[in-house]
Amino acid sequence: MTKTVPMSRFIQSYNQHLSDAERTGDTIVLQQRAGRPAWVLETEDRARDAQAATDFLSAALSAVVRDAALAERFSAELVSTLPWVAFLPEDDRRAFAAEAAETLRACASIGRYTAFATLIEDWRNTAEIWSDPELARSLSTPVDEPVDLPVDAA
Known part of the structure; x- marks a missing residue:
């Protein structure tokens, strides 16, 4: 599953987001502002x-x-x-x-x-x-x- 999170919110509580993703197996999509590209985080x-x-x-x-x-x-x-x-x-x-x-x-x-x-x-x-x-x-x-x-x- 994919979970989309604003980059600013991810930065504020990255440990929580990473722990949740590790537990659920989710891929995290980090949305940025001003048309900048999104980033995708997943486990190795x-x-x-x-x-x-x-x-x-x-x-x-x-x-x-x-x-x-x-x-x-x-x-x-x-x-x-x-x-x-x-x-x-x-x-x-x-x-x-x-x-x-x-x-x-x-x-x-x-x-x-x-x-x-x-x-x-x-x-x-x-x-x-x-x-x-x-x-x-x-x-x-x-x-x-x-x-x-x-x-x-x-």
């Missing part, structure tokens, strides 16, 4: 368990996308979790599934997921383009003349 054991689960799942997904039949089913099923994937062409769906699995595995190996979040956002933006057939068509059309010229060609 819980963080280690989550990392172990992520390592396992990312390895399993990497194995799935290496098997052609499983990769096909996995990429098709992604639509139920990420509905925007439906706008991607079939080949792009498979490419997204493979790239996401491999990126997740790499991120899990270092414990930082920024690259994974960026990958998901990039593919979501690609799906958004595919959702507008006119835009997708215009962006897929070859450019007859370059929009700009290299500096040394001028």
Whole structure:
């Protein structure tokens, strides 16, 4: 369970909050003012368990996308979790599934997921383009003349 506490209140009685969280197994979310990011406190054991689960799942997904039949089913099923994937062409769906699995595995190996979040956002933006057939068509059309010229060609 998650318990949200204002940072100022946590500072005033941090021992009590930590004791309560240790007893209940809660994760503490510390809210800050002025749009500053929240902090999440949890026990080291819980963080280690989550990392172990992520390592396992990312390895399993990497194995799935290496098997052609499983990769096909996995990429098709992604639509139920990420509905925007439906706008991607079939080949792009498979490419997204493979790239996401491999990126997740790499991120899990270092414990930082920024690259994974960026990958998901990039593919979501690609799906958004595919959702507008006119835009997708215009962006897929070859450019007859370059929009700009290299500096040394001028």
